[in-house]
Amino acid sequence: MTSKLNIRKKGNGPQQARTVGGPPQAAKGKIAKGDFLSDIKLALKPRIREWKFDLHLMSKSLTSIMGMVLLVGLIIVAAFPFVFMPHNGRGDPFVIPIDLDKRDPLPPGTPGYPLGSGVDGKSILYGMIWGARISMVFAIEVVLAGVAIGTVLGLISGYKGGILDELIMRFTDIFLSIPSLILVMAIAAVLGRDLNSTKIALIAVWWSGYTRLVRGQVLSIRENTYIDAARASGSGELKIMFRHILPNSLAPVVVSGTMDMGTVVLVMAGLSYLGLGAPHGYAEWGVMIYDGQARFVYGDWWMILFPGIAILIFVLAFNLMGDGLRDVLDPKMRR
Amino acid sequence: MRAAGDPVSAYLQNPEKATEQQIHLIEIKYHLNEPVYVQYWYWLRAVLQGDMGESRTSGLPVTDTIMKKFPATFELALIATVVAVAAGIATGTRSAVKANSAFDQSTRLTSLVAVSIPVFWLGLILAMIFYRGLKWLPYPGRIGVTSDLHVVTGFFVVDSILSGNVGTFLDVIKHLIMPSITLAFASTAIIVRMMRSSMLEVLGAEYVRTARAKGLPESVVIKKHARRNALIPTVTVVGLSFGGLLGGAVLTETVFSWPGLGQWSAQAATNLDTAGIMGFVLLTAVIYVLSNLIVDLAYAYLDPRVRLG
Numbered sequence: 001m002t003s004k005l006n007i008r009k010k011g012n013g014p015q016q017a018r019t020v021g022g023p024p025q026a027a028k029g030k031i032a033k034g035d036f037l038s039d040i041k042l043a044l045k046p047r048i049r050e051w052k053f054d055l056h057l058m059s060k061s062l063t064s065i066m067g068m069v070l071l072v073g074l075i076i077v078a079a080f081p082f083v084f085m086p087h088n089g090r091g092d093p094f095v096i097p098i099d100l101d102k103r104d105p106l107p108p109g110t111p112g113y114p115l116g117s118g119v120d121g122k123s124i125l126y127g128m129i130w131g132a133r134i135s136m137v138f139a140i141e142v143v144l145a146g147v148a149i150g151t152v153l154g155l156i157s158g159y160k161g162g163i164l165d166e167l168i169m170r171f172t173d174i175f176l177s178i179p180s181l182i183l184v185m186a187i188a189a190v191l192g193r194d195l196n197s198t199k200i201a202l203i204a205v206w207w208s209g210y211t212r213l214v215r216g217q218v219l220s221i222r223e224n225t226y227i228d229a230a231r232a233s234g235s236g237e238l239k240i241m242f243r244h245i246l247p248n249s250l251a252p253v254v255v256s257g258t259m260d261m262g263t264v265v266l267v268m269a270g271l272s273y274l275g276l277g278a279p280h281g282y283a284e285w286g287v288m289i290y291d292g293q294a295r296f297v298y299g300d301w302w303m304i305l306f307p308g309i310a311i312l313i314f315v316l317a318f319n320l321m322g323d324g325l326r327d328v329l330d331p332k333m334r335r
Numbered sequence: 336m337r338a339a340g341d342p343v344s345a346y347l348q349n350p351e352k353a354t355e356q357q358i359h360l361i362e363i364k365y366h367l368n369e370p371v372y373v374q375y376w377y378w379l380r381a382v383l384q385g386d387m388g389e390s391r392t393s394g395l396p397v398t399d400t401i402m403k404k405f406p407a408t409f410e411l412a413l414i415a416t417v418v419a420v421a422a423g424i425a426t427g428t429r430s431a432v433k434a435n436s437a438f439d440q441s442t443r444l445t446s447l448v449a450v451s452i453p454v455f456w457l458g459l460i461l462a463m464i465f466y467r468g469l470k471w472l473p474y475p476g477r478i479g480v481t482s483d484l485h486v487v488t489g490f491f492v493v494d495s496i497l498s499g500n501v502g503t504f505l506d507v508i509k510h511l512i513m514p515s516i517t518l519a520f521a522s523t524a525i526i527v528r529m530m531r532s533s534m535l536e537v538l539g540a541e542y543v544r545t546a547r548a549k550g551l552p553e554s555v556v557i558k559k560h561a562r563r564n565a566l567i568p569t570v571t572v573v574g575l576s577f578g579g580l581l582g583g584a585v586l587t588e589t590v591f592s593w594p595g596l597g598q599w600s601a602q603a604a605t606n607l608d609t610a611g612i613m614g615f616v617l618l619t620a621v622i623y624v625l626s627n628l629i630v631d632l633a634y635a636y637l638d639p640r641v642r643l644g
Contacts, residue, residue: 063443063444063447177620177623178616179616179619181585182600182604182612182615182616182619185601185604185605186604186607186612189604189605189606189607190607262451266451266453269453269455269456270453270454270455270585270586273455273586273589274585274586274589274601274605275605276605286453289453289455289456289459292459293459293590296459296462296463296467299467301463301467304456304459304460304463305460305463307456308452308453308456308459308460311452311453311456312448312451312452312453312456315450315451315452315453316447316448316451319447319450319451320447323447
């Protein structure tokens with residue numbers, strides 16, 4: 001593998017062995033201009049090659065392809081909801097526009113309401129399309145925040161060890177041992193019953209899983225020889241943590257995070273159904289199902305069916321992707 | 336003006352019209368002005384004497400609420416686990432034995448879909464199909480309004496058998512079907528996955544090869560040798576999932592208006608019923624520890640290689 005590390009570059013001095021991504025040393029202590037960009041390209045090349053291989057492996061499995069297709073579709077709908085279901089520009093686009101002339105729900109197929117309508121003329125299709133955006137943004141925020149907090153804590157805890165490790169893990173255990181749904185409900189109830197409080201409540205509960213995951217990874221990576229080598233060559237602790245240990249510990253986090261995107265939306269919809277989370281009339285799938293249940297006795301089935309199908313597609317896409325990623329990132333299956 | 340979540344308002348009949356003196360008296364009586372750890376000590380001392388406070392949501396002491404609602408949740412969780420185990424083990428075994436067949440592929444896809452379905456939506460869809468559509472099953476609740484049941488244990492199945500009334504018994508069973516299937520859905524998928532992967536591992540083991548070499552029929556090899564060993568890690572999953580179900584079938588109970596712990600805990604959390612929430616969290620922790628203990632013991636019993644302590 002040393003041949004890959006001996007990188008010859010035009011304009012540089014004698015051929016030098018160096019780790020990919022480190023700064024070139026054309027002359028003693030001086031970094032040449034223009035090398036930064038080509039340096040990034042050099043660092044990226046093997047990584048891009050690996051990502052292309054990841055895609056290639058994923059395309060071999062039918063379920064992964066389905067997951068990717070669904071995911072791309074969801075992202076398009078979430079990013080450009082106004083293309084599919086234009087909003088008339090008045091007020092919050094996430095509040096489903098009402099038409100007080102149409103008090104009672106209309107079945108699917110009535111002109112103007114392809115998937116039917118709820119009470120006061122709220123189009124189900126509108127709710128589904130804009131709900132995709134709410135769900136996607138919500139899930140991304142919760143998962144990213146949870147991953148950020150959890151990874152940093154897990155990294156510190158696993159690498160430093162000792163008292164700091166004990167403290168952090170006990171603190172994490174507290175959050176892990178309380179039934180998460182109750183904790184989320186209690187926090188959301190205190191902060192107020194809207195989407196933002198639910199988001200904060202979910203983040204407060206979610207980070208603990210990642211901490212444990214990352215800490216486990218760090219504990220095993222820490223024992224590798226290349227960490228000793230980095231230490232011997234003078235790298236500081238922070239650099240070792242973020243430059244060497246962190247990238248190698250991310251694989252299970254990526255898989256877990258992808259599948260958690262779906263789980264977060266399931267929990268969010270459940271909370272909205274229970275009364276916490278999005279308010280009535282919002283384009284959010286859980287609340288739409290709750291409103292649909294109120295009309296259950298009248299047999300307005302479309303109010304319940306379609307938002308649920310939307311949740312199903314969303315969660316399924318991320319579960320399929322996560323499953324595919326797990327197989328792809330498993331070192332036993334690569335080459 | 337008191338903000339939401341204010342503990343004092345829990346003890347006031349009319350929070351808006353409370354006088355300063357009333358608020359002060361309540362704060363003294365319930366130690367609300369003291370540091371958190373002091374309040375915790377008072378609570379802990381009371382719990383150890385059997386008093387967990389009064390739940391605002393149910394209007395009863397917390398211990399009474401739990402005793403009243405526990406049988407409902409226990410019955411539901413038990414039936415759901417039985418269904419999940421029966422379906423899950425059979426499907427998982429077959430899936431592993433016929434690995435990568437059409438059956439296996441469709442099972443794996445169905446499992447993935449099953450964990451992607453929102454629980455409350457599934458319950459509603461089932462209710463729509465079987466209650467409104469086909470009119471085969473009743474909804475909601477544990478028992479019909481017209482049925483008469485003399486409650487002895489709180490477990491309606493047992494009570495209806497004791498009463499000797501076949502109609503009531505059938506009614507109770509019919510009310511149980513949809514909620515338990517709803518609750519069992521996700522558990523079944525997990526059990527299928529667990530059973531399949533542990534079965535695959537076992538089928539590659541040497542003693543299975545020996546059994547086949549001895550000339551035993553394949554069904555005996557699978558049922559008597561392979562499956563038993565594959566069951567061991569599955570038992571862990573089953574035990575933990577039962578504990579989890581006991582802890583809160585919140586969404587399912589809400590959909591079917593099932594008067595159990597899950598519904599009560601959801602209301603307590605939304606109403607910030609402090610005593611209720613703390614009582615429920617304590618209960619869940621105890622159930623979790625107990626089910627882990629039972630699973631560990633079962634593990635030691637099933638697998639002779641494992642020694643306790």
